Amino acid sequence: MADTPTSRRERTFERLLLACASVSVATTLAIVLVLVIETLRFFAEVPLLRFVTDVEWRPRFAEPSFGIWPLVLGTCLTTVVALAVAAPLGLLSAVYLVEYASNRVRRILRPTLDLLAAVPTIVYGYFALAVINPFLQGIIPGLATYNPLSPGIAIGIMITPLVSSLGSDAIDAVPENLREAAYALGASRLATIVNVVLPGAATAIGGAVLLGVSRAMGETMIVAVAGGQQPRLSLDLRIPIETMTAFIVRAAEGDTPAGTLAYRTLFAVGTTLFLMTFTTNLIARRLMRRSRLA
Amino acid sequence: MLFAIGLAATLIPLVLLLILGVHVVWTGWERLDLAFVTSFPSRFPASAGILPGLLGSLWIVSVTAIVALPIGIGTAIYLEEYGRFTASPNGIRFHLARVIDININNLASVPSIIYGLLGLEIFARTLGFGRSLLAGGLTMALLVLPMVIISTREAFRAVPRSVRDAGLALGCSRWQVTRYIVLPMIWPAVLAGSIFAVSRAFGEAAPLIVLGAVSYVDFLPGDLSAPFTALPIQIFYWLSRPQAGFEIDAAAGIVVLLMTLLGLNGFAIYLRYRYRTAA
Numbered sequence: 001m002a003d004t005p006t007s008r009r010e011r012t013f014e015r016l017l018l019a020c021a022s023v024s025v026a027t028t029l030a031i032v033l034v035l036v037i038e039t040l041r042f043f044a045e046v047p048l049l050r051f052v053t054d055v056e057w058r059p060r061f062a063e064p065s066f067g068i069w070p071l072v073l074g075t076c077l078t079t080v081v082a083l084a085v086a087a088p089l090g091l092l093s094a095v096y097l098v099e100y101a102s103n104r105v106r107r108i109l110r111p112t113l114d115l116l117a118a119v120p121t122i123v124y125g126y127f128a129l130a131v132i133n134p135f136l137q138g139i140i141p142g143l144a145t146y147n148p149l150s151p152g153i154a155i156g157i158m159i160t161p162l163v164s165s166l167g168s169d170a171i172d173a174v175p176e177n178l179r180e181a182a183y184a185l186g187a188s189r190l191a192t193i194v195n196v197v198l199p200g201a202a203t204a205i206g207g208a209v210l211l212g213v214s215r216a217m218g219e220t221m222i223v224a225v226a227g228g229q230q231p232r233l234s235l236d237l238r239i240p241i242e243t244m245t246a247f248i249v250r251a252a253e254g255d256t257p258a259g260t261l262a263y264r265t266l267f268a269v270g271t272t273l274f275l276m277t278f279t280t281n282l283i284a285r286r287l288m289r290r291s292r293l294a
Numbered sequence: 295m296l297f298a299i300g301l302a303a304t305l306i307p308l309v310l311l312l313i314l315g316v317h318v319v320w321t322g323w324e325r326l327d328l329a330f331v332t333s334f335p336s337r338f339p340a341s342a343g344i345l346p347g348l349l350g351s352l353w354i355v356s357v358t359a360i361v362a363l364p365i366g367i368g369t370a371i372y373l374e375e376y377g378r379f380t381a382s383p384n385g386i387r388f389h390l391a392r393v394i395d396i397n398i399n400n401l402a403s404v405p406s407i408i409y410g411l412l413g414l415e416i417f418a419r420t421l422g423f424g425r426s427l428l429a430g431g432l433t434m435a436l437l438v439l440p441m442v443i444i445s446t447r448e449a450f451r452a453v454p455r456s457v458r459d460a461g462l463a464l465g466c467s468r469w470q471v472t473r474y475i476v477l478p479m480i481w482p483a484v485l486a487g488s489i490f491a492v493s494r495a496f497g498e499a500a501p502l503i504v505l506g507a508v509s510y511v512d513f514l515p516g517d518l519s520a521p522f523t524a525l526p527i528q529i530f531y532w533l534s535r536p537q538a539g540f541e542i543d544a545a546a547g548i549v550v551l552l553m554t555l556l557g558l559n560g561f562a563i564y565l566r567y568r569y570r571t572a573a
Binding site: 006007009010013014017021023025027028030031035089090092095097099100111113115116118120122129131161164190193215217218219220224245248255267270273277278281 | 295296297299300301302303304306307308310311313314317318321364365366367368369371372373376390391393394397398399400401403404405406407408409410411412414415416419436439440443467468469490493494496497498499500503504505506526529530533534541544545548551552555559563
């Protein structure tokens with residue numbers, strides 16, 4: 001390349017832009033590095049075996065116990081509830097938006113649904129605590145003020161637009177001639193959707209739902225407000241639990257000095273959460289890529 | 295039949311959103327006045343206000359925007375203008391753009407609280423910024439960065455290749471094409487995408503709590519090294535208090551939060567709409 005002022009400026013700009021682009025790569029490396037280093041320090045004090053075999057999470061007791069399962073179970077409970085809400089709502093609305101809604105209706109409904117995803121999660125926390133839970137307490141006897149059910153439902157509503165939007169893309173990607181072939185055989189619209197469209201889109205729909213699962217597992221403020229602070233190994237949806245995210249919030253609230261076990265505990269829990277969401281994401285993207293959507 | 299169920303499934307979340315909106319306005323109504331916005335938090339729910347939280351949030355969002363927008367838009371330009379158009383499939387640029395591309399999608403799905411841990415270790419401890427506005431803003435900048443990139447690069451994709459080729463054929467350099475042809479065509483969309491992404495920093499609380507935002511602030515932040523609180527954090531602490539009066543405060547705070555976000559996003563939607571009709 002000729003060494004003219006223009007070409008020199010050109011190279012400077014490209015380097016600058018490349019530097020911008022490397023920030024995101026550096027961020028990823030930093031996240032992994034920070035989690036790994038602090039987690040290794042944690043496991044230097046607490047054996048990994050106790051982390052995965054103890055059944056109680058009592059990090060602040062005089063005789064502490066670091067069994068991660070109660071926190072993992074808390075996260076799983078809220079996630080399963082969220083999924084029970086978001087999967088049917090999201091998929092049915094995706095079917096409606098693609099197969100039934102007119103262009104005009106779709107153009108109004110899709111951005112309106114996206115509004116739901118723009119609402120801050122603390123607002124959904126309020127929704128779970130002040131609206132959903134009092135309502136459910138009137139129906140379900142013995143429902144405590146804090147429980148995995150109400151925040152789970154709130155998370156479900158929050159991720160419905162995501163499942164609906166990715167689900168629409170999946171259904172949209174089913175070739176039109178498959179539908180026409182079904183119609184030509186005399187199938188009704190309903191029969192076509194149930195027997196042709198949905199099976200054809202199943203893999204990508206699975207990916208869409210799993211992305212929702214990953215989002216639900218990492219959700220923090222909703223469960224911190226409405227889930228409770230009592231890590232326990234119980235499948236009862238009516239009593240307080242604690243999720244991994246809610247633990248990190250509660251434990252970080254008080255000043256935890258760097259270098260203490262309490263500080264490292266935050267990162268050990270964070271790493272567990274990160275591994276769970278990352279794996280879920282990986283599978284989700286693989287499913288969607290297999291159907292050429294991502 | 296499926297039509298009706300599908301329509302219902304689409305409308306249920308929207309109806310719930312409406313109920314939520316009515317509920318917060320109804321509950322918070324008695325506290326929604328100028329004094330609420332201009333007062334400090336208090337032990338007494340009836341005289342508590344959101345001033346430090348609101349200002350803290352504005353500071354955080356400003357730092358976030360100043361840091362994340364140049365880097366994010368720069369990345370979008372690199373990926374779209376340099377990675378996509380100049381690269382031969384075996385060239386170094388192509389592979390770099392691909393790695394960065396995959397990386398951004400992964401980053402966007404990292405839970406926000408993990409960014410809090412990152413900020414705590416890197417900004418607050420290692421770099422010694424402490425529990426300051428600067429540490430909070432930088433953490434938020436990293437959090438919204440993938441979203442800035444994803445939402446602004448959409449705008450670059452809308453420009454047809456022929457436009458770039460025309461510029462190059464006239465002897466423009468790659469940067470000149472970007473600066474004088476592509477950017478002037480799409481700046482409203484880039485701005486809209488930026489606002490969508492950065493406004494997320496206004497409502498996000500989890501990373502800031504992990505970073506050590508304080509719950510009770512009875513002063514106004516003077517510079518970037520000051521400890522801070524933010525509006526969503528203020529709401530969180532009110533929701534954690536047992537007294538019923540604080541739930542009213544929380545509802546009123548949520549109204550202010552949602553109105554601000556609605557204003558920001560409304561402006562972005564207006565920009566996007568204007569851009570679409572102009573193109």
